[in-house]
Amino acid sequence: MTSQPPTERPDPGSVRAPSIVIVNTGDGKxxxxxxxxxxxxxxxxxxxxxxxxxxxxxxxKVGEEEVARRLGVDWWAIGDGFTWDADxxxxxxxxAREAWRFAKGVIEGGEYQLVILDEITYPMNWGWIDTAxxxxxxxxxxxxxxxxxxGRDAPPELVEVADTVTEMRKVRHAYDxxxxxRRGIDY
Amino acid sequence: MTSQPPTERPDPGSVRAPSIVIVNTGDGKxxxxxxxxxxxxxxxxxxxxxxxxxxxxxxxKVGEEEVARRLGVDWWAIGDGFTWDADxxxxxxxxAREAWRFAKGVIEGGEYQLVILDEITYPMNWGWIDTAxxxxxxxxxxxxxxxxxxGRDAPPELVEVADTVTEMRKVRHAYDxxxxxRRGIDY
Numbered sequence: 001m002t003s004q005p006p007t008e009r010p011d012p013g014s015v016r017a018p019s020i021v022i023v024n025t026g027d028g029k030x031x032x033x034x035x036x037x038x039x040x041x042x043x044x045x046x047x048x049x050x051x052x053x054x055x056x057x058x059x060x061k062v063g064e065e066e067v068a069r070r071l072g073v074d075w076w077a078i079g080d081g082f083t084w085d086a087d088x089x090x091x092x093x094x095x096a097r098e099a100w101r102f103a104k105g106v107i108e109g110g111e112y113q114l115v116i117l118d119e120i121t122y123p124m125n126w127g128w129i130d131t132a133x134x135x136x137x138x139x140x141x142x143x144x145x146x147x148x149x150x151g152r153d154a155p156p157e158l159v160e161v162a163d164t165v166t167e168m169r170k171v172r173h174a175y176d177x178x179x180x181x182r183r184g185i186d187y
Numbered sequence: 188m189t190s191q192p193p194t195e196r197p198d199p200g201s202v203r204a205p206s207i208v209i210v211n212t213g214d215g216k217x218x219x220x221x222x223x224x225x226x227x228x229x230x231x232x233x234x235x236x237x238x239x240x241x242x243x244x245x246x247x248k249v250g251e252e253e254v255a256r257r258l259g260v261d262w263w264a265i266g267d268g269f270t271w272d273a274d275x276x277x278x279x280x281x282x283a284r285e286a287w288r289f290a291k292g293v294i295e296g297g298e299y300q301l302v303i304l305d306e307i308t309y310p311m312n313w314g315w316i317d318t319a320x321x322x323x324x325x326x327x328x329x330x331x332x333x334x335x336x337x338g339r340d341a342p343p344e345l346v347e348v349a350d351t352v353t354e355m356r357k358v359r360h361a362y363d364x365x366x367x368x369r370r371g372i373d374y
Contacts, residue, residue: 067227
């Protein structure tokens, strides 16, 4: 199926907001990764950027953190935070609350043009962080502070307060149907 | 609605592929941005990364390009490429074909562990680049070369050859319903 290339420039929109709230949600890949991609643009503009990680991510975000720090981004990670051991859940909850207390101060302080609250929806959905308080903090933030929030199952109140909401949806295809991942037939 | 935090570590999977093909598609934000976020991880690992931009993006990717170059990424952009002026369509087509010729060489050359083909689906869907050739190039690529392809309406053959496909879907909400974007009531 062939479509036609556009011959008119897309409508650039008519309103320029001083800042926006972005939510990346859904069960697919790319929620945090897109936030970190946006971070690149912010850094290129000379913005101050702060990242607050709400879940301990294991190894896979160490690289992003290292490069972000290299680019001058302030990165607050839960060092020994969330674990999968049920015995430590109460401690994990306390650490998530502490992360939010810190993040709230970062937003309200107004020193950063971009604040990324990575995987914040999980502690919100588990009742560890008060969603109404997050929403109120976003609504009353300094007008130049852009905020990106990531994680599955974004609460409706959060979707409502956001300017841009994207659902990263996992697309089903052949490789999902087998138990084992399988590559193409040619290698 | 409150859910429960998990108490078991997620299944890490059992097969480690030497490389993967990722497609970011859909009408929402984050397709290219997530690719650039993944680029950060690759850079942190010391990988060689090549980005090929298939559409002239105007101003908004200049920042990403600048930071990517600062991080040592090789970035091939269509300088005076695609325009929205129908008179230049044939020239734009020629440039897109040239971008693909270049990208194909980058993939086959095997010097990069990650190759990002940004917005390649558009010239594929417009019939400017042969989808079968793209798919064949992906299938027969050197096994250590990861490839990320972005753009709306990924062709089914491309989805089929990919290991991970995410649809970035625009979520409708209050701000989409008005003609003008409107912020929350508190500022």
